[in-house]
Amino acid sequence: MLLREFIKDKKVAAIAESSPFVVKQVCSEIDFQKTKTILELGSGNGTITKALLKRMHPNARLIAIEQNREFVRALTKIFDPHLTVIQDSAEHMRSILGELHVERCDVVISGIPFSMMKDEVGIQLACDMYDVLSENGICIAYQFRDTICHYLKIAGFKKIKRKIEIINLPPAQIFIAKK
């Protein structure tokens, strides 16, 4: 499904879903017992979304923002009361959370392609991710390039860790940034 959408929509930025190895690495960074609100940017057709829902605390909530209509259609078929799917751009995350009366998120997960953005857009998105996080919140971004690292530093993230997962198409870098 990603390859088909990628041909039509370059913002999809991947020809295949994240591998189970990337999904596992992303999930391993989250303390699901303490996490009450997760914001996922660029959920695609829900590969990571479903893994998060399986592991989440029963009182936790997941908000998924995805720009592609076909993926949103797939996400809305997940039917989970803990999941809210919004078709929009991550650039509007602050107003979306405001409308949902969500003050802060414990975890922001991002698969959106920072390497394809203009610097000012990438920096603004990194600043918004920082702002929507609670104190001690974490941002986990899986990317094919390391462009985001610079943006995360500008946004004010103090500790940034990088992991590499080679079993993915293409190999992925996973950035874990603490507020």
Ligand SMILES: C[S@@+](CC[C@H](N)C(=O)[O-])C[C@H]1O[C@@H](n2cnc3c(N)ncnc32)[C@H](O)[C@@H]1O
């Ligand atoms: C690399 S894919 C990741 C898909 C899926 N989460 C996965 O792990 O397989 C990136 C996703 O981000 C979405 N995306 C790109 N730019 C976006 C933006 N500004 N706002 C929301 N979603 C965006 C694309 O449509 C695509 O679904």
